[in-house]
Amino acid sequence: MSVEGPPDFIPSYQVIPRKHDTLRRLSRLVVGAEVYLATDPDREGESIAWHVADVLGLQAPKRVRFTELSEATVKAAVAKPERIDMALVEAQEVRRVWDRLVGYTVSPALSRRYGGSWSAGRVQSPAVRLVVEREREIRDFQAATYFNVRLYGQSAEGTWWLDLVGDGTQPDGRLTTRAVADRLAVLESVAVTHCADEVERENPPPPFTTSSLQQAASVELKFAPEKTMELAQALYEHGHITYHRTDNPNLGDGVLGAVTEVAEALGFRCVGTLRQFPVPRSAQRGHLGIAPSAWERHAAGETADERKLYAMIWRRALASQLEAAAYLVRRVEASGVDLGKRAVQFVGRRRVLQSPGWRALMLPGVEALYDAEDPETPQAAERDSDNALPLVKKGGWLRVGRGEVEEKKTRAPQRYSEASLIRRLEREGVGRPATYAEILRRIRNAEYVELKRRRLHATPRGEQLIDALAGRFGFVDLAYTREVEEQLDGIAAGEKQRNAVLGAFYDRLMDEVSGFDFGCPVCRKRPLRHMVGADRETGATYDYWVCLGERKGDCDGAFADKDGSPDIDRPLERRASAPAPSSGTPCPKCGAAKLRLIPGGVSAGGKRYGAFWRCDAPRCGEKFWDKPNTRANAPKEVVK
Structure with missing residues (x-):
């Protein structure tokens, strides 16, 4: 896919070579047939349906949508076919064009500035930024010491305890002075200011979405998001789960x-009635939570891992409609006095399960982890059910048996796991459910982050990327990414115009790129490129800046490097290459322009390359390697 510039931003599509055989088979099958298009029921699926209809030349295809591969749902959809929703198609196309514009303009600009190969993306770069910023928070963190106080006593049912929650200056109960903590730990009694029993009901979590499935599989099954999606795809294709x-x-x-x-x-x-859960504003229409296609099927899957994932999906979906779990909760609040002057507050809580409801179906302890800030870090919480708090009237007293002071240190934030990064991306509105696994794969492959012991660490290369982009390009800001999604939703709803949205984005992006590049002060036409690295054959290092016009033979601008920027006051004596000779023979691909010989040299990555022939036409630019010793008649002898 390529994209024309403003004002229309028209994409040009090409069939992937390995799909030509598939296309030929489909072309034969649709002749004289009534065609139903049943691609995925979302924005991406709508786009695929349109592309299929377009490339096959279908005049009036019938669009059917369903969220599970069962006989009943397929028949129901076929019985009520619809048309392709062109608003959804356009929204998906704008997304792809938008992503290409970022990649096609910012990635080369990064490579020009830093040498080598760099990539940037509308979604992947904000993901890298989150990891980098967390890495720096950890690096800059300084631990602080604080003290907690717990009071213990005895009741008819056993040992009870109360924890300090406030001393008048530290409302979270964290004391910074050991002497104060020691005084509070020797209190002999505390006055009860509140004591009440109540029934607390806990509703089940909702059925899985794509992101919550990836998070849960990471925590419970230790599956990487990419693996989870592969397993889910297999379960869906075999008709075991919904979309x-x-x-x-x-x-x-x-x-x-x-x-x-x-x-x-x-x-x-x-x-008694179907339980409903909050739906994100950005949720695509027609989607439903992930559930088994046949509820009575307790186990399904071709492999052990598929069966594990299916069991987790089945339990979660079924539990979502079971009765709430019920707990009997007793809360006691009490106060004491430090040195007869300052009042301090203590709180204790007893929580005993009365009716398990949906929790009887779930694995013990697992579901509570999904709602933590970092779902991969279980909290070592004590069991509230063991706190034998007595029922005491307000104004009564509790006699303290002993006090305990616990010295602690504040902790640095945890590095993101794949599960917690997905949770953060979803909360910030960055990306779509179907893209999270691919985003993680890309930023690892680009060596911007690395996975160590199931934690994502920012690499120096990743930090350099964010230092280059943050503050210069809007698309790395989380708020900007959310705005993009709102614009796309507006196009899908027919409320916004495609070209107006793309035009505003493109103008801003071009301004940002021009401010990022170092322009050549010699020709004042093209940007400079940073040539830094080492020759792979000789090992000799180089570090300088050269105008992009050098290879075209129309500028000899070259400058020494100074702290990562071109030193304009230190030009290098380089002679621009003479204009490459034209062969006078048409390009074998486009047939319109002539081939021109480009001499060999060294790439920005330090790799030598031989001479080659290039088509003069900007829209073609096809290249052919030069066959040795045949330059006199190279156009006939070029080797692809």
């Missing part, structure tokens, strides 16, 4: 009967 690329956590209407039948057979009770 797995979704950002809507709700189940479809009409499933409660099947869910209730399965739950009651297992001894569980369901809710």
Whole structure:
């Protein structure tokens, strides 16, 4: 896919070579046939349906959408075909054009400035920024010492405890002075200011979305997001689960009967009406939460890993419609006095499970981790059910048996895991559910981050990238990325015009790129490129700046380097190459322009390359290696 510039930003599509055989088979099959297009029920799927119709020349294809591969849903969709939604197609095309404009303009600009090969992306660069900023938070963190106080006593049921929550100056209960903590730990009694019992109900988590499935599989099954998506794709293709690329956590209407039948057979009770969960504003229409296609199928999958993932999906989806878990909670608040002057507050909590509800179906302890800030870091919380707090009236006293002072240190924030980075990207509105696994793969392959012990570490290369982009390019800001998604949703809803959105973005991007490049002071036409590295054959190092016009033979601007910038006051004596000779023979590819000989040299990465012939036409630019000793008749002898 290539993209023309303003004002229309028209993309040019080409069939991938390995898909030509598939295209020929489809072309034969559609002759005289009534064609139904059943690609994925989302923005990307709508775009694929349009591309298929376009490349096959279909005049009036029928568009069908379904979220699971079962006989009933497929038949229902085929019975009510629709048209391709061109607003969704246009929104997806704008997304692709937008991404290409960033990649095609910013990646070369980075390579010009820093030498070698660099890449930037509308979504991947903000992801790298999050990892880099967390790395620097950890590096700059300085631990501080603080003290907690816990009071213990005895009741008829056992040992109770109360924790310090405030001393009048530190509302979180963290004391910075050991002497104060020691005084509070020897209190003999505390006055009860509040004591109450109540029933607390805990609703189940919703069915999985794409991102929450990747997070849960990372925590519970230790699967990488990319592997999770591969397994989910296999389960979907075999008809075991509903469509797995979704950002809507709700189940479809009409499933409660099947869910209730399965739950009651297992001894569980369901809710009376289908439980609904909050839906993100950016959720695509037509999506539903990930669920089993056949609720009565407790196990499914061709491999052990597929079966593990299916079991997790089945449990979560079924649990979402079971009764809430019920706890009996007792909360006691008490106060004491430090040196007869300052009041201090203590709190204790007892929480005992009365009715397990949905939790009887889940693995113990796992679900609580998904809602943590970092889902890969379990919190070593004590069991509130062991706190034997007595029922005491307000104004009563609790006699303290002993006090305990615990010295602690503040902790640096954790590095992101793949699961927690996905959670942060989703919360910030960066990317789409279907793209998270690919984003993580790209930033690892580009060596901007590396995975060590299931944690993402920023590399020096990643830090250099963010230093280059942050403050210079808007697309690396999280707020900007959210704005992009809103613009795309506006196009999908028919509320915004495609070219107006792209035009505003392009103008801003070009201004940012021009301010990022170092212009050549000699020709004042083209930017300078940083040539830094070492010759792979001789090992000799080089570090200088040269005008992009040098290879075209129309500028000899070259300058020494000074701290990563061209030293304009130290020009290098270089002679611009003579204009490459034209062969006078048309290009074998486009047939319109002539081939021109380009001499060999050394690339920015330090790799030598031989002479080659290049088409003069800017829209073609096809290249052919030069066959040795045949320059007199090279156009006939060029070797591709």
